[in-house]
Amino acid sequence: MKITSACExxxxxxxxxxxxxxxxxxxxNIDLNEFSAFCTQTTAIADCDRHILRNYLTYLFDKKNLKETSIKRRMACLKAMFHWLESEELLANNPLRDGTRCVLLH
Incomplete structure (x- = not known):
């Protein structure tokens, strides 16, 4: 499944x-569209790993110059989506499963 389909x-x-x-x-919708654009719309959701998510965080901090609260909201949206995908058995490995937050933000 492509990122765009997963987001939709x-x-x-x-x-x-x-x-x-x-x-x-x-x-x-805004948050997921931005994430899709960052990853390129042809990327499979299963290919999203911690490396991509770290790069996305760097992009949000450095390129977009977003405040921490805005970044946390975007990550909460992604966490909810990945959790849902996993619970629906549409994704085998959730890169934002419990405990990942500390790894990604440090």
């Missing part, structure tokens, strides 16, 4: 299954 399916789940607010859905 997760957003659909959030809209229908979780009934999230329009504000939250809009923020998730």
């Amino acid at each position: 399916e997760f957003l659909s789940h959030c809209r229908v299954g979780k009934n999230l607010s329009e504000h939250t859905l809009r923020a998730y």
